[in-house]
Amino acid sequence: MSLTPSVPSSTREKPLLRVLAGERRRCPPFWLMRQAGRYLPEYRATRAQAGSFLDLCFTPDLATEVTLQPIRRYGMDAAILFSDILVVPLGLGQTVSFEEGRGPVLEPLRGASDLSRLELGGQRERLAPVYQTVRQVKAALPPAVAMIGFAGAPWTVASYMVEGGSSRDFAIAKRWAGEETESFQRLIDLLVEATVDHLSAQVEAGAEVLQIFDSWANAWVREKSSTALRRWCLEPCRQIIAKLKARHPTVPVILFPRAVGPHIALFAKESGAAALSLDEGVPLAWARATLQPMLPLQGNLPPRLLVEGGPALEAQTKLILSELGQGPFIFNLGHGILPETPPEHVAALAAMIREGSPA
Numbered sequence: 001m002s003l004t005p006s007v008p009s010s011t012r013e014k015p016l017l018r019v020l021a022g023e024r025r026r027c028p029p030f031w032l033m034r035q036a037g038r039y040l041p042e043y044r045a046t047r048a049q050a051g052s053f054l055d056l057c058f059t060p061d062l063a064t065e066v067t068l069q070p071i072r073r074y075g076m077d078a079a080i081l082f083s084d085i086l087v088v089p090l091g092l093g094q095t096v097s098f099e100e101g102r103g104p105v106l107e108p109l110r111g112a113s114d115l116s117r118l119e120l121g122g123q124r125e126r127l128a129p130v131y132q133t134v135r136q137v138k139a140a141l142p143p144a145v146a147m148i149g150f151a152g153a154p155w156t157v158a159s160y161m162v163e164g165g166s167s168r169d170f171a172i173a174k175r176w177a178g179e180e181t182e183s184f185q186r187l188i189d190l191l192v193e194a195t196v197d198h199l200s201a202q203v204e205a206g207a208e209v210l211q212i213f214d215s216w217a218n219a220w221v222r223e224k225s226s227t228a229l230r231r232w233c234l235e236p237c238r239q240i241i242a243k244l245k246a247r248h249p250t251v252p253v254i255l256f257p258r259a260v261g262p263h264i265a266l267f268a269k270e271s272g273a274a275a276l277s278l279d280e281g282v283p284l285a286w287a288r289a290t291l292q293p294m295l296p297l298q299g300n301l302p303p304r305l306l307v308e309g310g311p312a313l314e315a316q317t318k319l320i321l322s323e324l325g326q327g328p329f330i331f332n333l334g335h336g337i338l339p340e341t342p343p344e345h346v347a348a349l350a351a352m353i354r355e356g357s358p359a
């Protein structure tokens with residue numbers, strides 16, 4: 001097969017990079033969101049050595065080890081840096097901790113006057129161990145495996161910064177956005193800068209692909225109006241991607257605007273992303289007809305089916321492969337792997353994907 005000279009040499013060997021450049025493959029590359037984590041006994045063992053979850057993220061030897069664990073077991077086509085979207089608030093100087101059984105806890109920002117607590121200047125130094133982990137993972141990866149760096153999208157990260165943790169309805173963040181729009185915009189603009197810097201530092205350390213998680217974009221989804229979704233989700237992501245392209249023109253960005261329904265077409269058309277990651281609610285035939293002609297797709301097996309295993313897992317995996325596997329496609333879940341997932345179901349899934357899509 002001939003390759004154009006403009007394709008960087010690493011792209012030739014890595015199926016994930018080839019698909020992101022538009023290639024179709026009979027056996028799509030795969031990786032799984034949250035592929036390192038509590039469902040793996042070896043993760044739980046390493047986590048026990050580290051103390052807290054954040055200690056694990058900030059100890060390069062241990063973070064490298066857990067990043068590589070799923071690759072060793074299942075041979076995914078990509079390793080995703082072991083870190084969290086909430087290291088960006090930490091980098092900006094906000095207090096963040098993870099409490100057992102409670103999830104993340106942040107000292108909340110509640111209005112314009114709290115913005116002065118944040119500063120961009122210290123981020124690279126505060127997050128230096130994260131970039132060291134990228135370097136170590138990159139050095140240890142087999143040549144066909146791509147290294148993915150990531151960050152949360154500004155709205156999703158802002159929701160944790162403002163609510164002080166996970167939220168069901170984002171009431172406080174939405175009220176700030178609605179009532180003091182100008183200062184909320186300043187928070188989002190700061191997060192655009194911080195995210196570009198954080199993702200650039202990962203590329204400089206060796207990341208070859210970037211993924212942006214807008215896990216809570218659905219907070220702005222309404223039947224008729226897409227105005228807020230555009231302003232708080234699409235536009236900040238578009239700016240991040242444009243700024244990254246200027247700095248790192250060959251590094252593809254995968255965008256995951258979760259659960260936005262048919263509005264996902266806006267992200268395909270306007271975000272500038274190299275590929276879109278689909279949540280489990282996106283209908284396969286519609287995605288194939290509407291989105292895949294515009295850009296490569298990734299997704300979208302429901303994480304519940306990976307817990308369940310058996311015929312339901314097999315049927316949906318085959319359906320996804322036959323519907324989307326004909327175009328440029330990366331097999332993944334529709335959201336992160338669940339902690340109660342039996343590791344042997346992941347092995348069964350990997351085997352099915354390697355068999356490829358029906359001709």
Ligand SMILES: Cc1c2[nH]c(c1CCC(=O)O)Cc1[nH]c(c(CCC(=O)O)c1C)Cc1[nH]c(c(CCC(=O)O)c1C)Cc1[nH]c(c(C)c1CCC(=O)O)C2
Pocket residue numbers: 032033034035036037038047053080081082083084085086098103104150152166213215335336
């Ligand atoms: C919203 C969000 C967060 N973090 C992330 C998102 C976006 C994706 C999504 O929607 O799932 C992203 C994330 N978090 C983690 C990764 C690592 C890489 C990977 O394997 O995908 C990635 C890509 C590790 C993690 N991040 C976290 C864990 C669990 C920590 C532990 O070991 O106890 C892991 C492995 C903790 C975390 N981190 C976050 C929450 C709400 C929690 C607590 C809930 C939970 O425990 O699942 C914030």
